[in-house]
Amino acid sequence: MSSSDVPKTCKVILADTIAKNLLQEVHDTLAKIxxxxxxxxxxxxxxxxxxxxxxxxxxxxxxxxxxxxxxxxxxxxxxxxxxxxxxxxxxxxxxxxxxxxxxxxxxxxxxxxxxxxxxxxxxxxxxxxxxxxxxxxxGLCHKHLYNMYHNVRFLDPPANTKKSLLPCTPLAVVKILEYLSIYNPILAYGNRLFGKTICVINRSEVNGRPLAALLANDGATVYSVDLTGVQVFTRGQGIKQPRHQVHEKEGWGLEQVLPLCDVVIGGVPSDKFKVPTELIRDGAVCINFSSFRNFDGPAIKEKASIYIPSVGKVTIAVLLRNLVRLIANRTQPDQDSAKARARSDAFLEG
Incomplete structure (x- = not known):
């Protein structure tokens, strides 16, 4: 077999492909409620x-x-x-x-x-x-952020009819990971990233830190990396904690983190930063949510198994998903039972 006949090892998936299914779900749910x-x-x-x-x-x-x-x-x-x-x-x-x-x-x-x-x-x-x-x-006001960090998924416990909203870009990355089957649907909801090790390069209050918290609350071990160092977000051994805990990894950097990770997520807002390709493990999934390309395109295609170069269109689909969820959360005393059930069930998971 010649080298030209060898199948490519990396699958590049565009955000538009993932966004289409999400947008259809948004329209379908809106029609029901x-x-x-x-x-x-x-x-x-x-x-x-x-x-x-x-x-x-x-x-x-x-x-x-x-x-x-x-x-x-x-x-x-x-x-x-x-x-x-x-x-x-x-x-x-x-x-x-x-x-x-x-x-x-x-x-x-x-x-x-x-x-x-x-x-x-x-x-x-x-x-x-x-x-x-x-x-x-x-999903950036205090109540939504408090619920996200504390792994509380509803606004009205114990009735649990009104769901909390999650920040759009972090939720977009979650939806991409679900699309790629990184989330294990066999496991219980809330534990479906158990066994996964993920690196998030960005710890901003709007994107990076919420994303690390979301992934850790779903069971992953998450290494959060920024200029100040490395923190690990985890629910502990056997994911027995109800929400994530954060610990400093003194002296650690990308050199220690990247070889451990199944998924590498770049979100550095700079055209000068590139994730060191040589440190990424073979077959890793690489996702870029920065407006700049954090990965070296040609090089990463020789290293990663899946590469998502941008998430923008998925973020917009999630934005509209959140809008429909806001509508579903409203109290509608005169609606029929079918609409009431549809509102309660809107986007049942995630």
Whole structure:
């Protein structure tokens, strides 16, 4: 057999392939929970910076919102897409604009494109808290983040009818791992990453740290790497802890971490950073969620078994999934029993 006949060892999967199935699930679920005469759900998007990545994210979101579902569910009328309402604001009036959207019954969900105040994380965090819990499509307000870190999956225990929301990019990575069958469906829900070792290169409060917590809460051993060092997120031996614990790995770096990992996830927001390919174990799954390419494309295809070069379109699909979940969480006293059941069952897992 010549070298040209040898099968390629790496499968490159584009985000669009994964996003299509998620978007169809979103449309199907929306059709089940909405009344027949319901208007299209409205997502109010606030842009108060000129960050090219934020502008591109807004453009992709608008396009995805306006797309029609791939199929119509039998016996159900599917609303044709979502309304994407981009609202350009300046930093000084952003808080008031968000509060007005909180009180606007025509707005179903709110997204804010960060950073608003580069270098001032606390001010951005203040803006996150301005968004109403009932409209926080990004899952960044305190209640959602508290539940995520403490592995609490519902807003209303013990009734457990209203699900917590998860931040969009971390949840997008989770959905990609589910698509790739890294999650083991044979295991109990909440333990399906047991036995997996994962590296997340980024520990930002918006993406990297929540992602490490999510993966560890689902049973993985997660090495979280940033400029300050390495932390390991784990539920302990035999995943017996109810939620993840965090421990410092003094003196560790990528040299110690990467050879151990089944999955390597890059999220460094710099065009100068590249994950050292030579340290990655043969056959690892590599996922890039940064707006910059954290992996050397040609080299990683010789090392990884699966490579996901970007996650953007999956993130937008998850954004709309969260929007539908917000709608499902609302109390609807006059709805019929079928709609009530559909709301309770919306996106039952994850």
């Amino acid at each position: 909405q009344a027949k005469d319901a208007v299209r759900p409205c997502l109010a998007a606030f842009l108060a910076n000129d960050d090219p990545a934020a502008v591109k994210y807004a453009e992709w979101s608008k396009k995805t919102c306006e797309e029609k579902p791939l199929r119509q569910m039998q016996g159900l009328t599917i609303t044709s897409g979502f309304t994407f309402d981009l609202r350009i604001s300046d930093k000084e009036t952003l808080e008031e604009a968000i509060m007005a959207a909180n009180d606007d019954d025509s707005v179903d969900g709110i997204i804010v494109y960060y950073p608003i105040f580069p270098g001032n994380v606390q001010h951005d965090k203040y803006i996150q808290e301005t968004v109403s819990l009932s409209k926080d499509v990004e």
